[in-house]
Amino acid sequence: MRNKKLSRKLIPLMIVFVLIMGLMTGCGSKNNIEASPVYGVDDLANKTIGVQLGTTGDIYASDIEGADVQKFNKGADAVQALKQGKVDAVIIDEQPAKAFVSRNEGKLAILDEAFVTEEYAICFAKENIALQDQVNKALAELKEEGTLDQIIGNYIGDDTKGKQPYESPEDIKYDGKLIMATNAEFEPYEFLHEGEIVGIDAEMARAIADKLGKELEIQNIQFDSIITAVQSGKADMGIAGMTVTEDRLKNINFSDPYTTAKQVIVVRPGEVGASPVKTADDLNGKKIGVQLGTTGDIYASDIEDAKVEKYNKGADAVQALKQGKVDAVIIDGQPAKAFVDRNRDLSILDDPFVTEEYAICIAKGNLDLLDDVNKALAELKEEGVLDQIVGNYIGDDTKGKQPYESPEDIKYDGKLIMATNAEFEPYEYLSKGEIVGIDAEMAKAIADKLGKELEIQNIQFDSIITAVQSGKADMGVAGMTVTEDRLKNINFTDPYTTASQVIIVRNGKSATAFDLKESIYNNFQKDSRWKYITNGLFVTIQITSCAVILGIVLGFLIAIARSSCDMTGKAKLLNWILKAYLTLIRGTPAMIQLLIIYYVIFASSNINKILVAVLAFGLNSSAYIAEIVRAGIMSIDSGQFEAGRSLGFTYAQTMRHFIMPQAFKNVLPALGNEFIVLLKETSIAGYIGIMDLTRGGDTIRSLTYEAFFPLMTVALIYLVMVMGLTALVGKMERSLKNDER
Amino acid sequence: MKDNVMIHVEDLKKSFGDVHVLKGITTDICKGEVLVILGPSGCGKSTFLRCLNLLEDPTGGHIYLDGTDLIDPKTNINKERQKMMMVFQHFNLFPHLTILQNLTVAPTKLKGVPQAQADDEAMALLRRVGLEEKASAYPNQLSGGQKQRVAICRALAMKPEVILFDEPTSALDPEMVGEVLDVMKQLANEGMTMICVTHEMGFAREVANRIIFFDEGVIAEDGTPEQVFDHPKNERLKAFLSKIL
Numbered sequence: 001m002r003n004k005k006l007s008r009k010l011i012p013l014m015i016v017f018v019l020i021m022g023l024m025t026g027c028g029s030k031n032n033i034e035a036s037p038v039y040g041v042d043d044l045a046n047k048t049i050g051v052q053l054g055t056t057g058d059i060y061a062s063d064i065e066g067a068d069v070q071k072f073n074k075g076a077d078a079v080q081a082l083k084q085g086k087v088d089a090v091i092i093d094e095q096p097a098k099a100f101v102s103r104n105e106g107k108l109a110i111l112d113e114a115f116v117t118e119e120y121a122i123c124f125a126k127e128n129i130a131l132q133d134q135v136n137k138a139l140a141e142l143k144e145e146g147t148l149d150q151i152i153g154n155y156i157g158d159d160t161k162g163k164q165p166y167e168s169p170e171d172i173k174y175d176g177k178l179i180m181a182t183n184a185e186f187e188p189y190e191f192l193h194e195g196e197i198v199g200i201d202a203e204m205a206r207a208i209a210d211k212l213g214k215e216l217e218i219q220n221i222q223f224d225s226i227i228t229a230v231q232s233g234k235a236d237m238g239i240a241g242m243t244v245t246e247d248r249l250k251n252i253n254f255s256d257p258y259t260t261a262k263q264v265i266v267v268r269p270g271e272v273g274a275s276p277v278k279t280a281d282d283l284n285g286k287k288i289g290v291q292l293g294t295t296g297d298i299y300a301s302d303i304e305d306a307k308v309e310k311y312n313k314g315a316d317a318v319q320a321l322k323q324g325k326v327d328a329v330i331i332d333g334q335p336a337k338a339f340v341d342r343n344r345d346l347s348i349l350d351d352p353f354v355t356e357e358y359a360i361c362i363a364k365g366n367l368d369l370l371d372d373v374n375k376a377l378a379e380l381k382e383e384g385v386l387d388q389i390v391g392n393y394i395g396d397d398t399k400g401k402q403p404y405e406s407p408e409d410i411k412y413d414g415k416l417i418m419a420t421n422a423e424f425e426p427y428e429y430l431s432k433g434e435i436v437g438i439d440a441e442m443a444k445a446i447a448d449k450l451g452k453e454l455e456i457q458n459i460q461f462d463s464i465i466t467a468v469q470s471g472k473a474d475m476g477v478a479g480m481t482v483t484e485d486r487l488k489n490i491n492f493t494d495p496y497t498t499a500s501q502v503i504i505v506r507n508g509k510s511a512t513a514f515d516l517k518e519s520i521y522n523n524f525q526k527d528s529r530w531k532y533i534t535n536g537l538f539v540t541i542q543i544t545s546c547a548v549i550l551g552i553v554l555g556f557l558i559a560i561a562r563s564s565c566d567m568t569g570k571a572k573l574l575n576w577i578l579k580a581y582l583t584l585i586r587g588t589p590a591m592i593q594l595l596i597i598y599y600v601i602f603a604s605s606n607i608n609k610i611l612v613a614v615l616a617f618g619l620n621s622s623a624y625i626a627e628i629v630r631a632g633i634m635s636i637d638s639g640q641f642e643a644g645r646s647l648g649f650t651y652a653q654t655m656r657h658f659i660m661p662q663a664f665k666n667v668l669p670a671l672g673n674e675f676i677v678l679l680k681e682t683s684i685a686g687y688i689g690i691m692d693l694t695r696g697g698d699t700i701r702s703l704t705y706e707a708f709f710p711l712m713t714v715a716l717i718y719l720v721m722v723m724g725l726t727a728l729v730g731k732m733e734r735s736l737k738n739d740e741r
Numbered sequence: 742m743k744d745n746v747m748i749h750v751e752d753l754k755k756s757f758g759d760v761h762v763l764k765g766i767t768t769d770i771c772k773g774e775v776l777v778i779l780g781p782s783g784c785g786k787s788t789f790l791r792c793l794n795l796l797e798d799p800t801g802g803h804i805y806l807d808g809t810d811l812i813d814p815k816t817n818i819n820k821e822r823q824k825m826m827m828v829f830q831h832f833n834l835f836p837h838l839t840i841l842q843n844l845t846v847a848p849t850k851l852k853g854v855p856q857a858q859a860d861d862e863a864m865a866l867l868r869r870v871g872l873e874e875k876a877s878a879y880p881n882q883l884s885g886g887q888k889q890r891v892a893i894c895r896a897l898a899m900k901p902e903v904i905l906f907d908e909p910t911s912a913l914d915p916e917m918v919g920e921v922l923d924v925m926k927q928l929a930n931e932g933m934t935m936i937c938v939t940h941e942m943g944f945a946r947e948v949a950n951r952i953i954f955f956d957e958g959v960i961a962e963d964g965t966p967e968q969v970f971d972h973p974k975n976e977r978l979k980a981f982l983s984k985i986l
Contacts, residue, residue: 637831637833639829639831639833640833640835642796642827642829642833643829643833643834643835645796645822646794646796646822646826646827646829647822647823647826647846647847647851647895647899648819648820648822648823648847648851648899649819649847649850649851650819653850657846657850658835658837661837662835662836662837665837
């Protein structure tokens with residue numbers, strides 16, 4: 001008993017532990033390989049920057065405001081630190097940077113923007129002017145002969161790499177040595193290759209030495225020791241991709257520059273590269289994400305060889321793009337701007353895909369309303385109200401400054417119901433739990449003109465036309481474009497605005513860095529977004545508990561009727577009807593049943609949606625409960641039935657007093673399981689626009705474009721509810737098990 | 742016809758599809774009679790018993806209980822069954838009820854006996870069979886013999902006119918048979934009308950005042966224990982007895 005109790009407490013604890021672990025690894029892994037928060041030179045302020053000690057990168061980094069400059073002995077160490085996330089960026093010479101990046105493909109990237117351009121030169125001791133002159137002369141000759149270009153080309157050029165090594169003249173005779181100090185960790189200028197120091201600087205130095213008739217000796221020392229070595233005479237000259245700076249000039253002389261170089265910024269890029277789509281023409285054969293039923297969907301279907309991925313929400317399509325699941329998303333221009341504003345790794349292609357017009361849709365038969373709305377629209381255009389509303393959401397200067405206000409003295413006569421899908425900023429979206437946006441305000445203005453009170457129903461985009469057709473809504477306003485197919489089913493008003501379909505792609509920049517605190521704030525605290533979850537939870541509980549009751553009552557009735565028919569062989573027609581019912585309900589998906597009940601059975605009546613859900617899930621569950629209970633009844637020994645009847649009990653009394661109590665006990669685990677299934681199945685209620693728990697989480701997801709917290713939170717709440725339900729059923733089971741003590 | 746006839750069976754037939762189990766049984770059972778039905782397995786003796794209280798629907802014939810035709814659709818069979826209890830081979834106690842509840846559920850629910858009175862009467866019955874301390878136990882906690890004694894008490898609690906015993910000791914371990922037969926003997930001595938299908942020859946010889954031998958759906962022999970056991974006339978009966986005794 002003790003062990004049992006312990007394990008009962010332990011299991012939930014373990015589950016919570018596992019979840020927390022998952023959460024931590026989810027965040028942790030992000031932190032480890034997170035992209036650099038540096039996207040350009042301007043981002044370097046206040047960042048941790050890695051440099052090689054004594055290089056110009058070191059000097060430049062020290063001038064950056066608020067930057068924490070980490071100085072490493074070697075460029076390679078700085079790059080290693082970058083890979084491990086110890087620094088945010090490394091400032092280093094371009095050519096070595098390229099070598100590092102090519103060896104760390106995908107893990108490191110060079111920002112396009114060059115940090116600074118500079119010149120490399122050879123350094124000499126101040127007093128050694130003679131050598132400086134000789135070298136400058138030799139350099140000039142090498143430049144003139146093209147030998148210098150040949151050497152550089154041997155290490156850098158794409159075509160010439162490794163093909164044109166410098167060769168000393170065959171008959172040369174050396175008279176003395178020329179000692180060069182360098183730091184052979186600076187590919188391609190000087191680096192170790194099969195034990196030899198090679199590179200541009202080394203070959204160039206040999207060419208210079210040959211010109212001077214000296215034998216070249218290379219000393220490989222620390223970079224910050226080179227100047228000292230030259231000053232102290234240990235080396236005749238220093239050649240190490242060294243830039244001329246004022247400070248250095250105070251201690252040492254430089255030759256004429258022999259090459260120009262750039263300081264660049266090396267960063268860790270995001271995990272996902274840029275989209276392979278650069279223009280609309282690139283879409284052929286690509287994976288394109290669209291929102292189901294939108295014009296983007298229609299256009300995408302026409303693109304040659306393109307694989308069109310249809311998502312329920314625009315936000316889901318954008319999420320898929322971010323995760324590299326699709327190559328581009330075709331979506332309306334304004335919502336695209338809203339998405340891109342919040343995701344710096346996404347860009348809108350410059351050329352709009354297609355331009356279109358938005359209009360309001362109204363049921364075919366409802367010509368009076370069509371006329372009224374067209375008239376109201378024309379007035380709103382003329383009065384400038386429409387422009388005002390659009391400007392309130394789109395214009396740079398006017399944004400949020402000129403909201404539409406209903407006339408003060410207005411009296412409403414009846415309602416005007418508008419169907420929309422509030423995930424289409426700035427046309428319609430949720431802000432602090434309210435549906436706002438251009439379409440919402442315009443609809444309000446139209447309703448005011450018609451003297452009706454506006455009621456907004458938030459449903460799936462691809463259900464809006466159905467809702468308007470079936471009379472559940474008077475009109476659909478949802479940034480909807482007039483298309484031929486739609487015109488077959490529905491009428492459209494005059495267009496109220498033009499819009500464009502655009503293409504969103506990944507621009508190759510890293511996603512905004514993940515900040516746990518900010519993410520929690522955005523997903524839950526901001527605008528009281530947690531209320532979407534709590535309100536949804538309440539709705540889910542409401543639907544589930546009512547559906548369970550309906551399911552039990554109906555299920556038990558069906559089970560008793562069916563087993564009675566089976567036992568007595570009477571009422572064959574009833575049995576047949578019930579069998580057909582069970583086959584129908586169990587043979588079709590719950591979601592289809594929900595949609596049928598809402599859009600077909602209660603097509604013309606404006607029935608409460610939660611009631612529809614209760615009915616749909618209750619009926620669905622009743623079929624399963626009926627069969628579970630019938631199995632329970634059949635599992636009871638026929639002797640029990642005979643004992644009851646032989647005592648003089650009627651059939652019904654025998655069922656009630658003897659068969660059902662035992663059957664119930666036997667099927668309780670299966671019933672509990674059915675309730676758990678039902679609870680989770682209600683998560684599809686969002687399909688008819690019910691704001692249940694799942695939809696609540698989805699709403700937050702569509703506002704924040706973050707999947708982790710909304711989905712994890714919703715999953716956790718379902719899990720806790722299921723665990724509670726399991727415990728409750730377990731308790732009932734134990735209390736009914738008395739006869740087996 | 743005798744004066745004190747309680748059950749009159751007339752040309753009772755029962756078939757399951759093409760299988761004719763009872764081929765026309767006619768007999769009378771008098772008040773206070775202890776009737777034992779013998780026969781080889783498959784002869785229809787259990788079916789006969791189950792037809793008497795209509796657990797099986799007879800295919801033909803009539804059953805009169807105190808002059809009421811049980812087969813008449815107008816007869817309230819539930820009411821008539823209350824006079825004619827049955828004790829089953831497998832006890833068929835209600836496992837979800839305590840022993841006391843097993844005994845009181847029918848009197849309280851069907852006859853409207855107050856719970857307290859039903860409890861008292863049930864305890865008296867349990868005392869008679871020596872199981873009063875098991876009143877609050879559940880059937881699964883009892884041995885087979887104890888269960889069958891409780892089942893008999895459950896029947897008695899309805900104060901029936903007749904009790905049908907359908908092989909009451911066949912499912913019991915041998916050492917438990919005695920305790921059940923003792924209760925049955927006691928009942929017989931108190932004058933309860935009993936119809937027993939059993940293989941307990943000792944019980945039949947000692948307690949029964951009439952024995953019927955069934956063979957292939959008909960009554961092959963009908964007489965006192967002395968007649969049946971000591972002077973069997975029917976060849977099949979002789980063969981049956983030679984195998985059993």
